[in-house]
Amino acid sequence: MASGTALIYDEKMATHKLLWSDPICDIEVPERLSSSYEQLKSYHLVERCVPVPAREGSEEEILLVHSLEHLEVAKSTQTMNEEELKRVSENYDAFFFHPSTYHCARLAVGATLQLVDAVMSGEVRNGMALVRPPGHHSQRNAANGFCLFNNVAIAAEYAKLKYGLQRILIVDWDVHHGQGIQYIFEEDPSVLYFSWHRYEHQEFWPSLKESDYDAVGLGKGKGFNINLPWNKVGMGNSDYLAAFFHVLLPMAFEFDPELVIVSSGYDSGIGDPEGQMNATPEVFAHLTHFLMQLANGKLCVILEGGYHLKSLGESVCMTVKTLLGDPVPQITGEMAPCLSAVESIQNVRAAHKPYWKWLAYEDTSFLQNLSTKSHLLKKANSNTSTEHETKITNNNNTVKVERFLELHMKNILFPVPPIKTATIGSEGSEHFLSEHVQLVKEMDKTEIKSLVSGFYADLVEEDKILLSLGSMLAILDKILKKEVCNGIAASPTAALSAAVALRHSVRFGFQRVLCVFVGDMQITPNTEDGKMLIINICEKEQPGKTSCKHCISLNWKEDAEGNDFFSAVLGFILPVAYSYQPNLTVIAVGPNRSLGISGISLLVALLQGLAESRIVAVIEHPVVLSTTVSLCDL
């Protein structure tokens, strides 16, 4: 699998700007691009990326999506004076021309296509293009909403043509509906378009009926257009995560795209004057992390909107940091989606029920009680550390938002521990280990004996078990000391090792440990009250398992297509795990073979979004170990 993250930026795209007064367009300023790039530099992220130059998109490439007439009109503006530019701009809804606009728009197209080439050629694994003017509103024959050429739509057509792709996912997390993209692909089943957008029951711009959840696509494209309208402002992290868990991700995994392109607008982030939403910059790290699990990590992130320069810059940095493979920062705060969000999510699931296998047998009431369930869970484990309860009101007191971002962001971009993954190399496993996995030497027997026998004697009888604990404890120690991010140990009894790991972590001071047991194994009763949450994915009911509020068992049988597992992980485990907000995750994989390797690898990868990616996995079957380790260098 390719490695490296491309960053595409050309300061010439900052020359396009508004020459007259227009309160609608005056937020789309050149500084959006330059300040984002400066922010990336200040976090030392530019130097960690592979620089890929922009280029001009050719006329032929632009004609993949736009009409010749649209191209000619755009070209003709280069030599116009201000009066003429103003007149031409008035032909469109919310668009302005500058003499350099045509050139900048061609650079935006070219930068986007350069990124597609870098990813599809394997030169890099993923990347981001910082472009202006944006693209997702522009249509075959019209500019619209600050957009002249539809960068992302052209990229999808280009990728289909040049690389013969048949399944491309476009995720549009900009706060406005990319109606341009919808119109271009609404009859095309090879492009799955997902957009959420501020809608307020068609009150909010562009105020289109076809932006609602029931616009599912036309003809052969039915089921391949997903609109998730936000009918209230103030949507936050929990609403965005719920939208991914309960709408986008199950569809995306079923669609199984060969390439993912993001119309990455950050006006859906806190502080933005257009979006009026509440989601904080680190949510974009989680959204990016989820999408990195698709298409073998082939992910192209293209800038669209974002008008609060500080919020925009932080969100861009969160995105690039995650593309680089850094640990994902913890999301704190309320974890249950608001009622309006749940309603929108249920509506779009119901609208898409006829088109998706994963929705075939799910009654949507499930969602309702899940959202309350995560409420209950939250209450049950309400010993969350008192986060600074910074209430962000939604009026435009940007000072408060600035303050919030200062407070909130200062400890988020923490220095990345040098080694991400540690493991105890079983003979010959080193060829599975990627370059940044460090072999950890086993604890010696006396050390283990002293450490274990004192505290865990009741758990461990025979000596050989004791030895196996050494490797796990050696790794766990490094994780607890935050020297490494995650680790994997083989063990003859995964459940027992996990029980010792849980005890050790709680004793070390980790107050909220999530433990996921996969496969049928005898789980030792958890003795720490409220300091851990156990999720047990098993095929059959645990005999006599005392179900307590900290232990959830998910009885689950893999059916033919295996989609069930995705919706179990995405629709249940992740939401519950995220609501719990653990600061360490322990995964114990038993010997049973009913769980596919891919399922376990996906589970490990997705759970890296929790606890700042601190995970210790104890695996009982050597094959699973090697595969999972190779997964960890994602």
Ligand SMILES: NCCCNCCCCCC(O)(O)C(F)(F)F
């Ligand atoms: N009463 C009229 C309000 C018009 N408002 C236009 C908002 C355009 C948003 C553009 C964007 O942010 O979606 C893009 F990503 F394309 F830049």
Ligand SMILES: [Zn+2]
């Ligand atoms: Zn926008």
